[in-house]
Amino acid sequence: MAEKQQVVIIGGGILGLAIAHYLQNSGEAQVWLFERGELGAGTTSQAAALLTRARSSDSAALMVHETHSTLRMLEQRFNLPFAQRSGCLHIASQAHEREQLLRYSQQAQQLDVGTQWLDSSDIQRLLPWLAITADSSALYYPDDGHADPYTLAQLYARSARAAGAQIIAHCAVSRLESQGGVFTGVHLASGEFIRADSVVLAAGPWSAALAYDYDIALAMAPVRSHYWITNNQPQVDARQPMAIIPSAKAYFRSEQSALLFGVRDSQCCVADPRALPHDIHSFHFAEDANGWLALEEHWHNLLALCPLLEQAQLAHYLSGVSSYTPDGKPLLGRLEQHSNAFVATGCSGAGIAFSGGIGRLLSEQILGKPTFVAAEEFSPARFATLQPPADPMSAEFRQHCARARSGKSTG
Structure with a gap:
C-alpha cells in the first residue's frame, strides 16, 4: 500500500475544511489542519452564503455545481438538512441582460440543471414586494438557495x-x-514541528500577509462586503426565491420573515492585510464604517425597486471582509515559488458557493490527478504580468482589487 501524502492546511474556514474533507476521504492523504481560532468562525461566518449556479464561466458554474452535490451528500450522511432551497431569480430588464440570461440558460442545460423562463407577472407573483417593469423577464433556478455557512x-x-x-x-x-x-x-506556537509533503494556505484574507513573509505576493486584497436586514415584513416569506438584479447592482433574499439585501456600491472600502486583527468581528473599515454612504448611493433605486423599504426598519447591518482579486476569480492551485505549496483564497464573495468545487480541485491538484475543471482559469500565476504589479501591500493594487467588487453582477 502506497504511503499517504501528509498535507498541512493552514486555516479552518470553509475552504480549508472543504479541502480537508476531499483530501482525507480520498484515502491517499493524511490531513493536519490548524486554525488559530474557532473553526468556521472567521470571515466564513460573515457571508450571505448565496448558492447561485449562474456564473460568468463554465468552470465557475462547475465549481458551484460540485458544492450543491456535496452539500446534499453531507445533509443525507449526517441527517441534517439545513440548506434553504427556495430558488433564485436572475432578473433582466435590458437587452444585454437578457443575452446574459440566455448564456446562463445554456450553461444550466450543459449541467442538467433545471431552469424556467418567467415573465413580469410570474416574477410579481413570486415576489409581491418587488416593483418591476412590464418588460422584465427572469431566469428561475428552482433549486438554488442559501445555507448557513457556519453549519456547512x-x-x-x-x-x-x-x-x-x-x-x-x-x-x-x-x-x-x-x-x-x-x-x-510548519512550526506551531506550542513549539511542535509538523512535517509536511504539501502545505495549503487557506487562511482567508490573512493569507496575503502570511505568504508575503515568504516572498509570495498573492494578487488579492481585503474588501468590504456588506448587507442589511429589515425587521419582519408581512409580504416576506422564507419560501420566496432570492432575486439578483444586475441593473440595480442589488440582490435580495428572505431571512425568515425579514428581507436581506445587498448592493454593489462604488465606495471601494479596502484594507491593508497587515491591519487585520485575529478577531475579524472587531474590525471595521476606515471608510464609511456604518455603510451609510453605500446605502445613500443606491437608496433611490432601491426604493423604486422595493417600495416596502420605505416603511421597513433596518434592523441589522452586517459588514464583513471578502478577499477580492483583480478579475473577481479565486486564487487556487500550486504556487510557483514553492513546488509543494498550494493556495485557496481570493474567492471574491463566492467562497461558500465555490467551497465544494475548491475542495475537489485542490485535492486533485495536490494528489496529482486530472482536474474536473480548467484549473488555469484560477491559477495564482495568472497575474504575473499585471500592471500595476500584483502586490497586496500596495494601496494602488488594493484599489484595483476593490473595483472588482463594484463591477460584480453574479451571486
Missing part, C-alpha cells in the same frame, strides 16, 4: 474527522520551514 463548515469538518483527519482549533502556526524551494513543515 462544521459538516466538512465532521466528514474529514470521521475519515481520520487531524483538525485542530485554537492552534496557531507560527512559521513555515522552507528548504530549497520546498516547505518541509
